Amino acid sequence: AQTVTQSQPEMSVQEAETVTLSCTYDTSENNYYLFWYKQPPSRQMILVIRQEAYKQQNATENRFSVNFQKAAKSFSLKISDSQLGDTAMYFCAFMKPHSGAGSYQLTFGKGTKLSVIP
Amino acid sequence: GAVVSQHPSRVICKSGTSVKIECRSLDFQATTMFWYRQFPKQSLMLMATSNEGSKATYEQGVEKDKFLINHASLTLSTLTVTSAHPEDSSFYICSARDAGAGTSGGAPEQFFGPGTRLTVL
Numbered sequence: 400a401q402t403v404t405q406s407q408p409e410m411s412v413q414e415a416e417t418v419t420l421s422c423t424y425d426t427s428e429n430n431y432y433l434f435w436y437k438q439p440p441s442r443q444m445i446l447v448i449r450q451e452a453y454k455q456q457n458a459t460e461n462r463f464s465v466n467f468q469k470a471a472k473s474f475s476l477k478i479s480d481s482q483l484g485d486t487a488m489y490f491c492a493f494m495k496p497h498s499g500a501g502s503y504q505l506t507f508g509k510g511t512k513l514s515v516i517p
Numbered sequence: 518g519a520v521v522s523q524h525p526s527r528v529i530c531k532s533g534t535s536v537k538i539e540c541r542s543l544d545f546q547a548t549t550m551f552w553y554r555q556f557p558k559q560s561l562m563l564m565a566t567s568n569e570g571s572k573a574t575y576e577q578g579v580e581k582d583k584f585l586i587n588h589a590s591l592t593l594s595t596l597t598v599t600s601a602h603p604e605d606s607s608f609y610i611c612s613a614r615d616a617g618a619g620t621s622g623g624a625p626e627q628f629f630g631p632g633t634r635l636t637v638l
Contacts, residue, residue, distance in 0.1 A: 432625070442608065444561075444629035490560060494625070503549060503614055503625055507560045 401426045401493045405508035412481045413516050419466075420476045420511045422491030428452075432494040433467065433474045434505070439487040447489070450474065478513075486515045519545045521613050523630035530601055531638055538596045538633045540611030546591040547613035551627065552584075555608040567594045601637040609633045 402425045412418035424433070435447040450458045450467050458465050462479045478485055491508040520543040530536050540550055548569050553561040565575045565586050573586035583605075585597040594613075598605055612627040 441631070442555075442610075443631050444610065444612070446626060449626065503627070504551065504563060504566060505561075505612075505627060506563075509560045 401506045403491050403493050403506050403508035405491055405511050407511045409512045411514040411516055416481055417479045420489055422474045424472050424493050430496045434492040435476045436490045437487045481515045483515050488512050519615055519628040521628045521630040523633050527634045529636045532602050533600055536598045536601055538609055540594045540630050542592045542613040545615045549614045550594040551612045552596050553610045603637045606635055606637045
């Protein structure tokens with residue numbers, strides 16, 4: 400079974416600064432997908448960024464980028480130029496490839512509560 | 518982006534009654550939908566995987582007779598909490614996988630509903 404670990408329960412960052420959220424995972428799979436989801440106070444889950452394990456290039460989406468280290472099984476999220484609207488819970492998630500039992504299921508970490516301070 | 522709706526958004530019921538929660542994919546077909554449960558300040562825990570036209574697959578520890586799942590069409594899955602008790606009070610979230618997504622090799626995204634807050638008195 401896969402496990403996802405987020406070791407930072409809470410973090411804070413000054414507006415306009417940069418913050419990095421850590422995530423590690425454990426799997427015996429070689430092909431898989433990794434995601435970062437944001438859950439603001441409204442509790443709507445919002446996809447922030449995704450990474451295919453077979454791609455060496457780190458994914459980027461505007462102010463959000465990841466540092467994917469496959470050998471170390473690490474998938475950290477960097478938020479640049481933090482904005483007040485980035486305040487939310489952030490969940491790292493792992494998805495198995497599309498075959499076999501549990502395919503397409505998401506396994507979530509426990510989350511990191513990020514507060515952006517004005 | 519794809520939209521998933523849930524109804525109701527909030528429900529309060531008496532202990533012993535049953536509650537049905539609907540999850541709909543509004544602009545895409547979803548052969549697979551997932552039901553999660555989230556307690557306050559905790560992560561999402563997968564309860565079951567719902568496949569259109571077949572029985573749901575429940576995660577270990579989830580009572581299939583208590584949490585009835587029906588996925589009768591490609592756009593609708595329902596979760597019925599039978600004989601609800603206060604310990605069933607939680608936030609229930611569904612997600613749906615676009616049947617046509619992921620075929621190009623990209624990461625298959627799940628689209629989440631806004632959630633249903635269930636309070637059992």
